[in-house]
Amino acid sequence: MHTFIDHHIRVRYAETDQMAIVYHSNYLIWMEIGRVEYCRAKGITYRDLEAQAGILLVVAEVNCRYSSPALYDEEVVIRTRIVDATPRMVRFEYEINSCADSRRLASGFTKHVFCNRERKPTKLPEKYRAAFGI
Amino acid sequence: MHTFIDHHIRVRYAETDQMAIVYHSNYLIWMEIGRVEYCRAKGITYRDLEAQAGILLVVAEVNCRYSSPALYDEEVVIRTRIVDATPRMVRFEYEINSCADSRRLASGFTKHVFCNRERKPTKLPEKYRAAFGI
Amino acid sequence: MHTFIDHHIRVRYAETDQMAIVYHSNYLIWMEIGRVEYCRAKGITYRDLEAQAGILLVVAEVNCRYSSPALYDEEVVIRTRIVDATPRMVRFEYEINSCADSRRLASGFTKHVFCNRERKPTKLPEKYRAAFGI
Amino acid sequence: MHTFIDHHIRVRYAETDQMAIVYHSNYLIWMEIGRVEYCRAKGITYRDLEAQAGILLVVAEVNCRYSSPALYDEEVVIRTRIVDATPRMVRFEYEINSCADSRRLASGFTKHVFCNRERKPTKLPEKYRAAFGI
Numbered sequence: 253m254h255t256f257i258d259h260h261i262r263v264r265y266a267e268t269d270q271m272a273i274v275y276h277s278n279y280l281i282w283m284e285i286g287r288v289e290y291c292r293a294k295g296i297t298y299r300d301l302e303a304q305a306g307i308l309l310v311v312a313e314v315n316c317r318y319s320s321p322a323l324y325d326e327e328v329v330i331r332t333r334i335v336d337a338t339p340r341m342v343r344f345e346y347e348i349n350s351c352a353d354s355r356r357l358a359s360g361f362t363k364h365v366f367c368n369r370e371r372k373p374t375k376l377p378e379k380y381r382a383a384f385g386i
Numbered sequence: 387m388h389t390f391i392d393h394h395i396r397v398r399y400a401e402t403d404q405m406a407i408v409y410h411s412n413y414l415i416w417m418e419i420g421r422v423e424y425c426r427a428k429g430i431t432y433r434d435l436e437a438q439a440g441i442l443l444v445v446a447e448v449n450c451r452y453s454s455p456a457l458y459d460e461e462v463v464i465r466t467r468i469v470d471a472t473p474r475m476v477r478f479e480y481e482i483n484s485c486a487d488s489r490r491l492a493s494g495f496t497k498h499v500f501c502n503r504e505r506k507p508t509k510l511p512e513k514y515r516a517a518f519g520i
Numbered sequence: 521m522h523t524f525i526d527h528h529i530r531v532r533y534a535e536t537d538q539m540a541i542v543y544h545s546n547y548l549i550w551m552e553i554g555r556v557e558y559c560r561a562k563g564i565t566y567r568d569l570e571a572q573a574g575i576l577l578v579v580a581e582v583n584c585r586y587s588s589p590a591l592y593d594e595e596v597v598i599r600t601r602i603v604d605a606t607p608r609m610v611r612f613e614y615e616i617n618s619c620a621d622s623r624r625l626a627s628g629f630t631k632h633v634f635c636n637r638e639r640k641p642t643k644l645p646e647k648y649r650a651a652f653g654i
Numbered sequence: 655m656h657t658f659i660d661h662h663i664r665v666r667y668a669e670t671d672q673m674a675i676v677y678h679s680n681y682l683i684w685m686e687i688g689r690v691e692y693c694r695a696k697g698i699t700y701r702d703l704e705a706q707a708g709i710l711l712v713v714a715e716v717n718c719r720y721s722s723p724a725l726y727d728e729e730v731v732i733r734t735r736i737v738d739a740t741p742r743m744v745r746f747e748y749e750i751n752s753c754a755d756s757r758r759l760a761s762g763f764t765k766h767v768f769c770n771r772e773r774k775p776t777k778l779p780e781k782y783r784a785a786f787g788i
Contacts, residue, residue: 265690265700266543266683270536270592271505276445277418277534280411281668288667288727298667299727311410313451318444321505324538325690325701371405371455399556400549400679402672404726409668415534422533422593433593458672459556459567539773544713545686548679578720579678585715589773639673639723 254385256331259289260351263326273321279348279358280314286332287344287362294383305377309342309364316360320350327351337384339375341365388519390465393423394485397460407455413482413492414448420466421478421496428517435514443476443498444505450494454484461485471518473509475499522653524599527557528619531594541589547616547626548582554600555612555630562651569648577610577632578639584628588618595619605652607643609633656787658733661691662753665728675723681750681760682716688734689746689764696785703782711744711766712773718762722752729753739786741777743767 261282269275287309288298301307322328329349336343341364348358368374376384395416403409421443422432435441456462463483470477475498482492502508510518529550537543555577556566569575590596597617604611609632616626636642644652663684671677689711690700703709724730731751738745743766750760770776778786 264683265537265686266545268538269533270538270540271442271444272538273505275534276448277411277414280414281666284411284667297727308405310405310455311452313449314410315447315449317447321444325699371407398549399552399671400677403667404670404672404674406672411668415532418533431593459565539710539712541773544716545679545682548682552679576673578673578723581717581719582678583715583717586713589712639675 254333254335256333256347257290257293259286259330259332261285261328261330263322263324263328265324268324273323276316276318279316279318279360282328282330282348283314283332283344283346283360283362286330286346289330290332290334290344291383296380296383301380305380306369307374307376307380308367308369308371310367310371311362312341312365313363314360316358318358319356322348322350322357328357334385335361337386339366339381339386340373342384388467388469390467390481391424391427393420393464393466395419395462395464397456397458397462399458402458407457410450410452413450413452413494416462416464416482417448417466417478417480417494417496420464420480423464424466424468424478425517430514430517439511439514440503441508441510441514442501442503442505444501445496446475446499447497448494450492452492453490456484456491462491468519469495471520473500473515473520474507476518522601522603524601524615525558525561527554527598527600529553529596529598531590531592531596533592536592541591544584544586547584547586547628550596550598550616551582551600551612551614551628551630554598554614558600558602558612559651564648564651573645573648574637575642575644575648576635576637576639578635579630580609580633581631582628584626586626587624590616590618590625596625602653603629605654607634607649607654608641610652656735656737658735658749659692659695661688661732661734663687663730663732665724665726665730667726670726675725678718678720681718681720681762684730684732684750685716685734685746685748685762685764688732688748691732692734692736692746693785698782698785707779707782708771709776709778709782710769710771710773712769713764714743714767715765716762718760720760721758724750724752724759730759736787737763739788741768741783741788742775744786
């Protein structure tokens, strides 16, 4: 089991809805930010993985459980780790918490298939595997 | 088991990302459209449920499996049904397909807790229960 | 001066913010829908223009004046016309109104430069010019 | 003329579109972040202005000129200043640049009317005026 990498963001006004809480689909965008920063912390720039190696992390499944609503302007910590990875796929797990009071906002996972530029399944090149814990 | 209610949309340019496919969080927005139209087909305007009865369907969990990417400008059918409902909660299930070739784009579910205006769990008033199949 | 082409949409929950009105950047997405449907009404599928002819309408400027807030679930009509066009650029004008009471929600314009796949300025091919009124 | 307040963000994958550049409506969201951080730098938390004083900065007009496309994962600086303000309205001006090479991405303005909780025009209370340079 890998350790969590933390990344902080602040809730944008555009992310709220008329319930005066963050609209639920935005948590998936936050998870994306979390895994990009996870990769960066492990020495991989996802932009380069895509642009130079031609490897895409196509999303195969997402799951999110909502515990407490995130509110406008609050600081949020996205905690990301890898819980499963093979040369074919990777599964990230997330905990999303409020910074101010540490309350759990949401948790979930995303499963990705490594694909080439034509979005066909491929194997992650050897040189990138260590960063994903493979 | 309730039958599906279908609703058609067209993919917006803003919904695509640089993989040239629909960014995955948008499917959750489509699910929201699906359940609002499901309610409308059953005689309930979700806007009124919220504004007049003060009942919110707070999202407790979402799950989405992605089968084939949705592309810009294609017509998509969102198929929505209720698979479980009590006076306390409701669970919707979705199938999202391409209209042109009927290929499966995604499927998933959302689970909601009926809440009052203070976002505290409450019971769905009697008059709305039949529409949710309770 | 070209006549307006009308297209109807319904406000999504995701488009609202905690002021309980549509978040202002969504009107730009509606303008995009308006001009795509304008093109379709004139016989051009913007998707094909981009995919087959390799012509992109890169946004150079946008302006929007907000008159009255759009509300959740209301039907909105996006009225779009071309007010200026040359082989190098096109300028669209928009009126966005509520369907229920015809009140003006917003109005504005977008200016676009015709670009090739490398996003460099180019001339719109002859065969497409009539549709843009050139 | 007030001086610019700078705030840095990083482009999200969700903000790109199939042209492989940032979709143009996202710049309005960045402008919103810019003015919130401008207020914070001047000692006003916009969240509190809204929640405690009941003052909303309703958007009356936006304008944005796009110079060069913002790309995925690049760092962007949002420069914000007030160019006009009265107890009734405020006008912000923005410059949005790439951090890496200082190239201009976009520039624009937003005009806001101070409103009360019912979204009716009101006067900004005295205690907040200095922060807006009134």
